[in-house]
Amino acid sequence: MKLGPVLQxxxxxxxxxxLEGYPSNELKQAARFWVGxxxxxxxxxxxxxxxxxxxxxxxxxxRLQTALSEKERQVVAIFTRYGPxxxxxxxxxxMYARGLVQSPPKDKASESFYRSYREWKRTDLIxxxxxKLVLVGSSYDSYYSSSYTYRYPQLSLQPALLKAVxxxxxxxxxxxxxxxxxxxxxxxxxxxxxxxxxxVAAALRRMGTWATVKGDSPSKATRARMRKEVGLRDDEKxxxxxxxxxxxxYELLHRMGLLNFGDKPSWIHEQALQRHLQQPPAxxxxxxxxxxxxxxxxxxxxxxxxxxxxxYAFVRIEPAKLAHARELLAWALSGVAHASNCWLxxxxxxxxxxxATQKDTIDFYCGSFAWNPEFEMARKREQYPAGEDRMLAFWxxxxxxxxxxxxxxxxxxxxxxxxxxxxxxxSRPCFRLTELGRVVFGAPEIEAAQKQGEARxxxxxxxxxxxxxxxxxxxxxxxxxxxxAAGAPRATGPVQTFALRRESLYAALESGxxxxxxxxxxxxxxxxxxxxxxxxxxxEWAVRRESLVLRTKVxxxxxxxxxxTRSRALNGNVFLLPSMTVKIxxxxxxxxTILDHEDKPERTWTTDELGSLTTDSDQSISQMRxxxxxxxxxxxxxxxxxxxxxxxxxxxxxDHILGWLGGHLTAEVPALLEVAVRNWTSRQGVxxxxxxxxxxxxxxxxxxxxxxxxxxxFLAGHIPPxxxxxxxxxxxxxxxxxxxxxxxxxxxxxxxxxxxxxNTAKDSLAAIPxxxxxxxxxxxx
Amino acid sequence: xxxxxxxxxSLLPLLQTGGPELHLNAAVLEVAEPALLAELxxxxxxxxxxxxxxxxxxxxxxPGHARDxxxxxxxxxxxxxxxxxxxx
Numbered sequence: 118m119k120l121g122p123v124l125q126x127x128x129x130x131x132x133x134x135x136l137e138g139y140p141s142n143e144l145k146q147a148a149r150f151w152v153g154x155x156x157x158x159x160x161x162x163x164x165x166x167x168x169x170x171x172x173x174x175x176x177x178x179x180r181l182q183t184a185l186s187e188k189e190r191q192v193v194a195i196f197t198r199y200g201p202x203x204x205x206x207x208x209x210x211x212m213y214a215r216g217l218v219q220s221p222p223k224d225k226a227s228e229s230f231y232r233s234y235r236e237w238k239r240t241d242l243i244x245x246x247x248x249k250l251v252l253v254g255s256s257y258d259s260y261y262s263s264s265y266t267y268r269y270p271q272l273s274l275q276p277a278l279l280k281a282v283x284x285x286x287x288x289x290x291x292x293x294x295x296x297x298x299x300x301x302x303x304x305x306x307x308x309x310x311x312x313x314x315x316x317v318a319a320a321l322r323r324m325g326t327w328a329t330v331k332g333d334s335p336s337k338a339t340r341a342r343m344r345k346e347v348g349l350r351d352d353e354k355x356x357x358x359x360x361x362x363x364x365x366x367y368e369l370l371h372r373m374g375l376l377n378f379g380d381k382p383s384w385i386h387e388q389a390l391q392r393h394l395q396q397p398p399a400x401x402x403x404x405x406x407x408x409x410x411x412x413x414x415x416x417x418x419x420x421x422x423x424x425x426x427x428x429y430a431f432v433r434i435e436p437a438k439l440a441h442a443r444e445l446l447a448w449a450l451s452g453v454a455h456a457s458n459c460w461l462x463x464x465x466x467x468x469x470x471x472x473a474t475q476k477d478t479i480d481f482y483c484g485s486f487a488w489n490p491e492f493e494m495a496r497k498r499e500q501y502p503a504g505e506d507r508m509l510a511f512w513x514x515x516x517x518x519x520x521x522x523x524x525x526x527x528x529x530x531x532x533x534x535x536x537x538x539x540x541x542x543x544s545r546p547c548f549r550l551t552e553l554g555r556v557v558f559g560a561p562e563i564e565a566a567q568k569q570g571e572a573r574x575x576x577x578x579x580x581x582x583x584x585x586x587x588x589x590x591x592x593x594x595x596x597x598x599x600x601x602a603a604g605a606p607r608a609t610g611p612v613q614t615f616a617l618r619r620e621s622l623y624a625a626l627e628s629g630x631x632x633x634x635x636x637x638x639x640x641x642x643x644x645x646x647x648x649x650x651x652x653x654x655x656x657e658w659a660v661r662r663e664s665l666v667l668r669t670k671v672x673x674x675x676x677x678x679x680x681x682t683r684s685r686a687l688n689g690n691v692f693l694l695p696s697m698t699v700k701i702x703x704x705x706x707x708x709x710t711i712l713d714h715e716d717k718p719e720r721t722w723t724t725d726e727l728g729s730l731t732t733d734s735d736q737s738i739s740q741m742r743x744x745x746x747x748x749x750x751x752x753x754x755x756x757x758x759x760x761x762x763x764x765x766x767x768x769x770x771x772d773h774i775l776g777w778l779g780g781h782l783t784a785e786v787p788a789l790l791e792v793a794v795r796n797w798t799s800r801q802g803v804x805x806x807x808x809x810x811x812x813x814x815x816x817x818x819x820x821x822x823x824x825x826x827x828x829x830x831f832l833a834g835h836i837p838p839x840x841x842x843x844x845x846x847x848x849x850x851x852x853x854x855x856x857x858x859x860x861x862x863x864x865x866x867x868x869x870x871x872x873x874x875x876n877t878a879k880d881s882l883a884a885i886p887x888x889x890x891x892x893x894x895x896x897x898x
Numbered sequence: 899x900x901x902x903x904x905x906x907x908s909l910l911p912l913l914q915t916g917g918p919e920l921h922l923n924a925a926v927l928e929v930a931e932p933a934l935l936a937e938l939x940x941x942x943x944x945x946x947x948x949x950x951x952x953x954x955x956x957x958x959x960x961p962g963h964a965r966d967x968x969x970x971x972x973x974x975x976x977x978x979x980x981x982x983x984x985x986x
Contacts, residue, residue, distance in 0.1 A: 623977040662977045664930035669964045670983040671926060673952070676918030687926075688953040691913075696983050699922060706920045714961040715923040735916030738961060741950045744911075767909075768942030 120403050120560035122287075124410075124447055126202040126273075136165045143248060144168065150184055150249040151177075168250070177277040181251070185282075191217055192242045193251065194285035196274035206441045207448050208243070208269045209477040214288050214452075217242055220476070243269050251275055268477035287562055290452030293469050295459035296547045299537030303357075303529065304551050306611060307398035310405070310532040311592030313349055315394065315599055317366040318375070320346040322385045332424035333378050334414045335367055340421065343367065349609070356488045359530050360420030368415040372408035394596045399556040399565040401592055405531050406557055410443045418486030418522030431482065434519065438481040445474050446520055447558065450528075454550055454559030462539060463525065463546040464492045467517045471509055479516045490521045490546050524548055533557055577639055579648040581617040594642060601625030601635050617651065619658045632659040672696055675737065676709060710736060722781040726789040728756030732781075742777050745769070756790070761797040771798040808833075809843040811851065812866055827854065902932045906951060909939035913950035913958055925964035927957045927978070943970045 136144065144164040148156035151171045159167060171177055185193065195211045196203055203211075212218040218241065222233035238244060246252045254272040320343050321327060328336035335343065343363035359365055370376050375386045375393060393401060413436035416422050422433030434442070449470050453461065471478055495517070498510035525546060528534040533554035538544040550558060556565045574589035575598065583602050587595060588611050601622050602615035625635060632655060639647050672694040674684065684692040702711050721734035722743075731753035732739060746764045747754035764774055771794050778786045778794075813819045819839060822828050831847035831854075843851050855862055929935045932954040938944050939957075947967040949960040959967050971978045 619977060627980060658977070662979050664934065665971070665976055665978040666928040667925065667959075667964065667968055667971070667978045667980045668928065668982075669925045669980070670923050673921040673924045673926065673958070674918075675913065675915045675921065687956045691952045691956075693926075694920075697922070702920050702922060706918075709918045709920045711920045711922065713922045714925065718961070737913055737915040737919055738949065740914060740916070741911075742960075745949075766942075768944070768946035770946070773946060 119564070120399065120557070122199055122560055123403060123406050123451065123558055124199050124204075124207055124444060126200060136168060146248055147250040150251075151180070172250075172275060172277055174277075177275075178281040181278055181281045185251075188217060188242055189246060189251075190282050191215065191285065192246060193274060193278060193282045196252070196272075197279060197282050198284035200274045201276055201279055202271060202273040204441070204444050205269050205271045206445050206474070206477045208272060210445060210448055210474045211285075211288070212243065212269065213476060214473060215285070243272070247272070251278060287455045287559070288452045290449065290456040291469070292453075292456065292459070292461055292466065294462055294465045295457075296462050296539045297460075298540045299460045299547050299549075300540050300544070302535055302537035304535035305529065305532040306587045306590070307402055307532050307553050307592050308587040308590040308595040309609075309611065310530070311394060311398070311401060312587070312595050312599060312604070312613075313347075313362070314366050314369060315596050316347045316349075316604065317343060317363050318370060318385055318390055319599075320363075321367070321370075321376070322387075326384055329378070330424070332414050333371060333376075334421060334424065335364055340364055357526055357529070357536070359526050360418070360487045361415070362530065364421045365415050365527070365530065368412045369405055369408045372412050373404055395593050397565065398591045398593075399553060399560075402531065402533060402553050403557045403560065406447065406533065409527065409531070410447060411440055413439060417527045418488060418519055419483070420487075432484070434481045434483045441477075442479040442481065442516070442519065443523070445470070445477075445479055446523055449473065450524075450550065450554070450558040454555045454557075454563055458549060458555065460537065460539070460547045460549045463490060463521060463548060464494065464513070466524075466548075467492070467513060467520055468494070468509065470520065471512055471517070478512070479520060481516060481519075483515070483519065486518045486522045488522055488526060489518050490525075492517065492521075493545075521546070528554070573642055573644045575639070575642050576644045577617075577647055577651055579650055581651060581654065583615040583617060583639075585613050585615060587611050587613060590642075597638060598642075600628065601630060601638075617655070619661075622655060622658050623662055626659065626662055632656065668693075670696065672702075674706070674709075712736060712738060718777075718780040720781060720783045722778070723783055724756070724778070724787065724790065726787040728790050728793065730754040730756060739781060742781070746774050746777060756794070758793075758797045761794060765798055771795045774798070807845075809845060809848050810866060811841040811843050811855075812839055813841065814839050818860075902936050903954065905936045906932060906939065906954065909936065909945065910948055910951045910957060913952055921958075924961070925959035925967070926952065927959055927967065929955050929957075931955065938971075938976075941974055943974060946970075 139147075141161040141164070144161055145157060145159060148159055148164040148167050152167045156164065156167060171180070192212070195208065195215070199207065213220075219237065221237045222230055227233075243252065247254065252272045252274060254270045323346070324339070324342065327339040327342070329339065330336050340361065340363065344361075347363050349362040349366070367376075370385075370390075373393065375390045377384045377386050393404065396404075414422055414424060416434055416439060419433060426433050426435075449466075453466075492513045494506075494510045495514035498507065498514050501507035501510050524534055525536045525548060529536050529548075533551055534548050535551050535554075536546065536548045539547050552566075555563050568591075572589045572591070572594070574587070574594065575583050575585045577583050583598065585595065585598060590598075598615060601624070602617050603621040605614050605616070608614065622635065626632065635655060636647070636652070639651075674692040674694050675690060677690070684694050686692050697705070699711065699713060702709075719734060719736060719739065721732045721739060722730055723732070724730040728747070729750075729752075730743070730747055732743065734740075743754050745767065746760055746769070747756045748760045761774065774794055775786055775791060778790075813822060822832075822841065823835060828851070831844055831851045832841055833844045834842040836842065852862060927938075927948065929938070935951075935955060935957060939948065944967065947960050947963040947970060949958045951957050968978060968980060
């Protein structure tokens, strides 16, 4: 696949011109351009008809080739390179960089300013092409732009003209200063990046679904879990590690359309992810950059930001301004890709970027970033007098810090930039594009070099570890390796160790890989021969998997053999048949009982509270389940402690047994039977013994007794609202005390009938202040 | 009758039917040899999801519990090959 410019508009914009909305004179002007001089005499309706016809006609391209001036053709060439839609910032930068527009007059105090300004506007190519309806934008954009005059709005080229002019040649970056060499350079291979992406996707796959916040960003809990499971940030204190790197990869997956959100069981778009990872490294990286360009909720140097922000205490860069900034940076890096591959001093590059995009530069408000390079000019910003240099110095202290984070952190993390420090006494951060970065930002002119054969990038060790050299591997290979060999958790760096494990091989085989493919991969990419013991282990594990097969959604015939066609006999009377629908089954197997295992079980069981169970069904599932939990009796079945104990031996739990009962019974499971089943399957019990009860109805007397120090040693408990438990050995003392205090003691208790007692909340244990009736333990000396 | 068969009969009896039955969307577990089935049936965590034996090497999974069985097998260190709708 040949890559297009990384800034190429994502989708073909359907340019819909509402010609009716244009004034007659403008339509006439456009019609003269598109149709010819004769259109000068047309009225509005005729202009619209003629323009509609010619714009949709086949010969629009030919006609325009002659009608456009050389400079206009150069402008259209910008659109055929990036178009049909070009963002305003990129268009402005391109126009100035290609010398197609001059800076507007500045001296507003001058007498000739308005004349100069009118002349500048009259000769503006973009304005001219817009008036001719060759370029079209939204009225909002046009208005917004004209009020500032320096920047162009986002515009689209008439679709009919996309092939009228050859795309513009790439611009080469003209650096003010290059560094002869760099020290301490760092870069990442595409395989490392793809592996990070794969690991984040694998963590999400394990989660199945995950909590998100507005904008489908990961919630705090999801981020914490991703960090725990993937752990990409190897050194929290490393200033050049990206903030929240797992979320960076999450947002990449999100923006590439590899995540599903909704009610699907898994939110990973598996097939699309596999397709993405099987693409050539440059294509993958190109898609990462395209996703990054329009990724609002993970911001360079900041990390995850909220979907909504406060207007006053903001914590993020306004998304539209961030997209503009990223586009300008990508535009500049495209120029770098087409220049000689030198190390660029970061501060100098950003100063050059400021100059190249000054008319519509990176401009936003934001507080702080993870890494601040403390540029030399920014440190001295207060020393500059008012003017361009002071503005540049302040820009280097704010927006340029974002750009520095994007280049030296985000794009390094994505394997597109190599960072380092200038050699010599006063080291300054510098960078250059990696080979991958040159291909991505230099597309379509710069293409990836063809690899000579398949790389041998791994060594399989007899202890079943695989040492992989990621620099020599590509993303496809490393992701294939990770399918059957487990990567070490929190591993980073160009050399990583993977482990061949029975579980990892099993997962790969279950996902569709074959043992031959695994074996072939290790042999093809191994620097050394596959150790014999490893080969043997792999075969053993695969054979072991084959020895245990779980077949789901099969059709089983339990009946006479002669009725079966194309079947596999499991024993004399049991056959596996090809899958079929219920309708076909009913026709082909008339007279048979048809049971669909995905249906609810038949409700044919009836039982009483004590587990005496009957059924009129003789279906095998019903019978086998009954045999599993009950004993046969003369009249049916009986669930007993013994039968439940037998079920327990089989591993069944109370919930499992009650699930069967609930599924087959024609009514609810009787509460008493449920309690019995639970009692028989666990050690739940009750305590039963004799107790001496004292009942005091009068509230005042009850309270007095509850709080009496005299009575406390004789009371064993209180049952609200009016019952007291008396210690057996103190019954006579309590009797004496009560009589002494004037109570008349009745001979018998008359408890109210069951259900008559209203244990109101105010009387409940929780509502009554706790009174510890047990003697207080004496404090230790 | 071998010792394995005796163990199997006690742990996992053969399926009994009252008449001809056709089971749709059923799940069965197949093993390479009866001894492995006896080993699985002896494990309570696995046995609870097995309904009845269809032969010495094939067992009918309790309806609705195929996923539970798969998880239980994996938890117990087995690596079952899982196939859907495929029997040939």
